[in-house]
Amino acid sequence: MKLEILLAFVALMLFSLGGEANILVQKSALLHGSVTMSYSPLLKMGTIQSITWRFDKNNKRTLILDTTRKPHFIYDSQFKDRLQISDNLFTLTIMDLTMEDSGVYNIDCTDTTGKVDSSTFNVTVYEPIPNPIIRTHFKVRTTDGCNVTLHCSVPSNTSDLSYTWKYRLQGSEYQPYNNGSTVQISPDHQDMEFLCIVQNPADQKNVSTQVQKICMPTATSGIRSYISTIMVFLISLIILLLGVSVYCFWKKYRKTKEPKETPNEELNYIEVTTHPREANQVGNENYIGLPSPQKTKAETVYTMLQHPRAKNT
Structure with missing residues (x-):
């Protein structure tokens, strides 16, 4: 602020001596932001005949506004749809800045006597700073x-x-x-x-x-390491217990599904025929179990045969 006041004072002194006044103003702006350049001319408002805004960069001059031409506003394609100019034409705003908008902007005001009042704005566009x-x-x-x-x-x-x-x-x-x-x-x-x-x-x-x-950091990291170790141990123990439980359940389930041996309840029988011995046949073993010419007696004996049960191991 003090520098701008000093520059304005120097410009006023030069203008009072009949010279051409020119004030240099440094402007910084952020990429995709906006910049406003405003100037209060030293000339009397009723005597100003023409106003010109231009942009200079790399030895190339772009005319932005010239009241001596019709129409007054002459926009270059670089600034298309990004310019705002005040009603009195002394304030110029550029929106949605690009890095190419960095450069020197000039305004020249000329009165009816030919005196020129000028101001120069050196605009620099910066990229936003990332988080440090x-x-x-x-x-x-x-x-x-x-x-x-x-x-x-x-x-x-x-x-x-x-x-x-x-x-x-x-x-x-x-x-x-x-x-x-x-x-x-x-x-x-x-x-x-x-x-x-x-x-x-x-x-x-x-x-x-x-x-x-x-x-x-050591104490904090030590506590965190201890807690992490405990958590890993507990999780491993839970997984182990779940594994054992699942195995025991599976084994019990499989045992209940195995087919049980049913006893063979098929009835088996044989017929045994006996006959009494006669007196003259005592001691003769040849007739035991064989048909006899004598009267025989048939008897049937029933019994149930079963497979032996397997012993539990």
């Missing part, structure tokens, strides 16, 4: 804490970046610490927080980290 990250490059543990080297970076090749570090205790305001992407810290308190600010002239992003997180 903080990495720990070097760490030495001490009895009071640790000495750490922190590196702040963004995952891109974005240029024109600056890095600023700040710190604070819990609940307090941030205080300046150092500049640059890499800093060395020796924190006095475990509740300290360090903030890395990455910025270019059009955008700014930041990321923070806690000293306790940096200097005491």
Whole structure:
């Protein structure tokens, strides 16, 4: 702001001496955003005869507006449907910026006497800054804490970046610490927080980290490792118990489905024919079980035959 006031004062002095006044204004804008260029001429409003806006880049001049021509608005295809111009023609806005819109924009105002009042806007379009990250490059543990080297970076090749570090205790305001992407810290308190600010002239992003997180990872990781081990053991035990249960159930189910041996209840019988011995046949064994010419007596004996039962093992 002070620079713009100084430039305006110099332009006023030059204009009062009858020279051509020209003010240079630096403008920074974000890709896909917008930029507005506005100028208040030193000439009397009733004496201005013509106004011209133009864009200069790589030794190429593009006419944007010229009131000496009809119609006044002359849009190049580069700015088609992306321009807004105020009613008094002193304010120009370009929307949905591209990287090709970076360059020099000029406005020239000429009065009836031929005096020219000019302003130049140097517009630079920047890409948005990605979210930064903080990495720990070097760490030495001490009895009071640790000495750490922190590196702040963004995952891109974005240029024109600056890095600023700040710190604070819990609940307090941030205080300046150092500049640059890499800093060395020796924190006095475990509740300290360090903030890395990455910025270019059009955008700014930041990321923070806690000293306790940096200097005491072993205890935290040890607890996490212990919990992970317990969880793995419990899950393995549950899987084992489920496996045993499924096996026992399957074995019992298979046993109940095996066909049982049924006893052979088929009735078998033989017929035995007997006949009494006569007196003169005593001692003669040749007639035992054979038909006798004498009167015989037939008797039938029934019995049930079964397979022996298998012993349980």
